[in-house]
Amino acid sequence: MTRPTIAITMGDPAGIGPEVIMKALARPEVHALCQPLVIGDAGRLRKAGRIVGAEMPVDALTEAGAANFATAAIQCLDLACVPDDLPFGQLSAVAGETAYRCIETAVQVVQAGQAQGICTAPLSKEALHAAGHRYPGHTELLAHLTGTPEVSMMLVSPKLRVIHVTTHIGLIDAIARIEPGLVERVIARGHAVLVKAGIANPKIGVCAINPHAGEGGLFGHNEEAEKITPAVEACRAKGWDVRGPLPADTLFYLAGRGDYDMVVAMYHDQGHGPIKVLGLEEGVNITVGLPVIRTSVDHGTAFDIAGTGIADERSLVEALRQAVGLAPKSAA
Numbered sequence: 001m002t003r004p005t006i007a008i009t010m011g012d013p014a015g016i017g018p019e020v021i022m023k024a025l026a027r028p029e030v031h032a033l034c035q036p037l038v039i040g041d042a043g044r045l046r047k048a049g050r051i052v053g054a055e056m057p058v059d060a061l062t063e064a065g066a067a068n069f070a071t072a073a074i075q076c077l078d079l080a081c082v083p084d085d086l087p088f089g090q091l092s093a094v095a096g097e098t099a100y101r102c103i104e105t106a107v108q109v110v111q112a113g114q115a116q117g118i119c120t121a122p123l124s125k126e127a128l129h130a131a132g133h134r135y136p137g138h139t140e141l142l143a144h145l146t147g148t149p150e151v152s153m154m155l156v157s158p159k160l161r162v163i164h165v166t167t168h169i170g171l172i173d174a175i176a177r178i179e180p181g182l183v184e185r186v187i188a189r190g191h192a193v194l195v196k197a198g199i200a201n202p203k204i205g206v207c208a209i210n211p212h213a214g215e216g217g218l219f220g221h222n223e224e225a226e227k228i229t230p231a232v233e234a235c236r237a238k239g240w241d242v243r244g245p246l247p248a249d250t251l252f253y254l255a256g257r258g259d260y261d262m263v264v265a266m267y268h269d270q271g272h273g274p275i276k277v278l279g280l281e282e283g284v285n286i287t288v289g290l291p292v293i294r295t296s297v298d299h300g301t302a303f304d305i306a307g308t309g310i311a312d313e314r315s316l317v318e319a320l321r322q323a324v325g326l327a328p329k330s331a332a
């Protein structure tokens with residue numbers, strides 16, 4: 001069977017993306033899994049390869065269709081847009097523009113059938129904005145580029161899966177945005193992914209917003225009853241095993257010991273904190289609801305260590321594995 005081609009976007013060239021890509025692609029198991037096609041800058045990859053001591057040759061391609069996965073060289077669709085002297089660890093509009101073009105090109109490559117999924121290295125949201133692309137992150141940019149009205153961010157680690165009702169907006173705005181229809185659609189997206197992954201009747205726990213789920217009205221303004229309970233009831237009426245709203249701290253404890261297949265978090269840090277505590281090595285970010293497959297590392301650009309060669313590539317390796325797992329089976 002043919003290995004699926006996964007388009008790996010280089011992300012912000014001043015961050016650790018190029019280094020984790022070269023480290024990941026130095027692993028034979030990655031090539032056994034998929035045909036990696038890097039979308040980025042061939043010169044930057046070569047530089048990163050020298051830094052991390054993974055000096056495989058890099059073929060600079062002008063079109064994805066020219067990729068030759070039978071060679072030992074890394075196949076890079078070369079956007080040739082990174083100045084040689086671009087410093088590591090510094091925010092810039094040039095780097096933000098590169099990150100944007102990587103994503104835009106990856107979508108085109110997948111839509112043209114030249115890759116079966118996208119796996120993203122990190123970009124700096126600030127650099128993206130400095131380049132004039134006013135998206136909170138990959139998730140919203142990919143939704144825009146594929147004409148998808150609503151998607152959800154799911155974080156997956158070996159012990160825990162979390163899907164988010166809101167992500168990159170301020171906390172006050174997040175609480176205002178949460179309403180039963182949105183909560184129900186997010187639960188449904190997560191449910192569909194789990195069923196597709198082979199969990200026939202997934203057990204889903206839904207977080208409350210307030211401490212102790214409001215403690216019978218003591219904390220908050222009854223947001224649980226107004227914004228979450230109707231969604232849980234609607235899902236239960238479909239026969240799904242959905243419980244909540246539950247106190248978030250307790251729910252994460254129960255999910256961590258295996259009582260739930262997925263947690264529904266109401267806002268960014270509610271879901272991200274528990275996943276990150278488990279370690280960024282195996283955490284993966286999956287965009288649920290896109291017409292294309294997209295997985296990502298679960299960490300950022302790490303400007304503090306970019307260019308030093310010490311970045312850990314394991315989240316990228318796991319993100320590639322997840323992308324392959326989600327890829328259409330006819331292509332795999």
Ligand SMILES: NC(=O)C1=CN([C@@H]2O[C@H](COP(=O)(O)OP(=O)(O)OC[C@H]3O[C@@H](n4cnc5c(N)ncnc54)[C@H](O)[C@@H]3O)[C@@H](O)[C@H]2O)C=CC1
Binds near residue numbers: 020121302304
């Ligand atoms: N998928 C993406 O594109 C993501 C992008 N970001 C962006 O990254 C930028 C920096 O975000 P931060 O909150 O500082 O998080 P960060 O993940 O970049 O860094 C947090 C800490 O973890 C360390 N770290 C991160 N990845 C590592 C790796 N692979 N190996 C070893 N150490 C690692 C860093 O050195 C730093 O000490 C922001 O602009 C943020 O928006 C953040 C998360 C995901």
Ligand SMILES: NCC(=O)COP(=O)(O)O
Binds near residue numbers: 136139140296
């Ligand atoms: N906190 C996760 C994160 O920032 C990744 O966002 P995205 O770029 O995948 O939308």
